[in-house]
Amino acid sequence: MSLKATNNVETNKYELEIEISAEDFEAAIEKAYLKARKNIAMPGFRKGKAPRKLIEKEYGEQVFFEDAVNLLYAPVVNGAVEESGLELVTRPEVEVTEISKENGVKLKATCITKPEVEVKDYKGIEVEKVVNPVTDEDINKQLDALREKNVTVETVDDRAAENGDDVVIDFEGFKDDVAFEGGKAEDFTLSLGSGQFIPGFEDQIVGHNAGEEFDINVTFPEEYQVKELAGAPAVFKIKLKSISKKVMPELDDDMVKDSTEFDTVDEYKADVKKKLEEANEKHADSEVEAKIFDKVIENMTAEIPQVMFDNRVNEMISELEQRLAPQGISLDLYMQYTGQTIDTVKKAYAEQAEKQVKLRLALEKIAKLENIEVTEDELKAEFDKLAEAYKLDVDQIKQFIHDDDLKKDIAVGKAVDLIKDAAVIK
Structure with a gap:
């Protein structure tokens, strides 16, 4: 089994020519026969005891070809992709181009790869921070919420x-x-x-x-x-x-005492104002981060395969399903309630998915440009944090998250900190 050629047919698209030797193919055919024969009945033989040659004569020599290729598929294709050094963004499309006992099997794997990314001017990004003042209307909305609880x-x-x-x-x-x-x-x-x-x-x-x-x-x-x-x-x-x-009842000291940790309306209003100010400050910080990210995306260039955007949309829909599940609501029922179809849901997520994919590619590139590294201690600490968050053992977490993937996430997080620290906030 070997990778014979790696052909760049267009931007971010490669075709791998893969060959399986006649010897390896024969071994796989024999395995396929041994696995299938227990279900095969032939005249003159007990079920599961018919010789392979007789079965091939009766049904054709190709009778076990498909099962044999399936047995070899994963190790052969995965090995070829690894040998090619390509970084794929989705599973390759594989087709059999030639197959025979005498010459083995030839496969063609069409691969979509991660694009080359260029990003510039990611340090010193200038953004304005706007903190909205807390108004009487804002405070009254919170007070009315307390009244609503006592309606x-x-x-x-x-x-x-x-x-x-x-x-x-x-x-x-x-x-x-x-x-x-x-x-x-x-x-x-x-x-x-x-x-x-x-x-x-x-x-x-x-x-x-x-x-x-x-x-x-x-x-x-x-x-x-x-x-x-x-x-x-x-x-x-x-x-x-x-x-x-x-x-709606009137707001008075008695209601405040019964419903909050405060004794008077004035004390409660002061606390509401303080929390709203903190929330506005936090929102302003989030807006600053979003503006920085928008600028990073603006300053990056890449020919991004559409499948990367499609994959992210599908991931977001899966995340939506996970959020709905604890409420006992399926995606189909959610769409029925909201009058949507799967196409309108995908369309609603498309813009956000595109931004997320572009930002991730840009941040990964910045991490490389800045030679950002992740230590084993940092990796361990992150695994420990995930284990605590999901109430699982670290070994269980590692069944779902590969070390290299988590290292990339940590490096991207460091790239985010680098960009934000270098930004000029007005």
């Missing part, structure tokens, strides 16, 4: 429903006079104006009184998750069972 609910029976009310409804949806799946519920609590339902649904409940039964007409969004309903008009039969409203 009481009153039944409304002397007026029609308004935005901001909570209503309890029974509903059933019909398309072309036929009830559709998932369109029915009883005793459903809905906050009017929340946007929980598709456009037009909540607006048409406003103005009705408790006890009324009525129809509302809506049109599902064109990109609605359920294809049968996307863009379709529908009628919902509604029974408005009750209306309630939230009554």
Whole structure:
């Protein structure tokens, strides 16, 4: 087994010519036969006892070729990629170009590689830091949040429903006079104006009184998750069972004592202001970092393969699934609730993914330019930190994260610190 040639066919794209000798191929065919024969029955032989030559005569000499190639695939292709010295950004596409017992196997592996990156002027980046002042409106929002926690609910029976009310409804949806799946519920609590339902649904409940039964007409969004309903008009039969409203109490010292660690409204307001100022300072720091990163991206050049952006989008979707899982929500259900498709989700992530890929490439290049190194002590400390964070042993963490990958992450972190330390903050 050997790598015969590495051909650069276009920017960031290589074709590896790989050969498997006839001897190695024969050994793999024999392994494939031994593995498969237990399931093969031939006249005159007990199941699993038929000779290989007889099976090949009956089904053709190629009968075990595919299984034999599959047995060799991983070590052969991985070995060839390692021998080529290429840094791939996705799995290679492999095709068999020639195959025979006499001459062995020839493979062609098409590889997409990490691009060459140039980055300049990453030291001394000038950015402005803007810390927003805390306003009375900001403070009042926090005070209102405390009032919200102490809100009481009153039944409304002397007026029609308004935005901001909570209503309890029974509903059933019909398309072309036929009830559709998932369109029915009883005793459903809905906050009017929340946007929980598709456009037009909540607006048409406003103005009705408790006890009324009525129809509302809506049109599902064109990109609605359920294809049968996307863009379709529908009628919902509604029974408005009750209306309630939230009554906000006045903020006073008693409420503050009961709900916080403070004794008076003035003490609580002072603490709210302090925390808001700290949050604004932290936000300003984040904005500064974002501006620095934007400048780094602006000052980098590279012909980046589209697959790197696509891979990052897919990773972000996987991360979304992981965040949804503890809530018992699948990605499909999330898209149904939000009226999205997988394509709209990918589109929403595309810009952010592009920036992240470009920034990572630029930072890796800066780490090389600055000869940033990672010591074994730093690597160990980072593994220990991850183990503590995930409540796992270090050995368990190492099953998922390779030393070299973590070293790259640490080096990139050092590159970030270098750039930020060298930046000029106005």
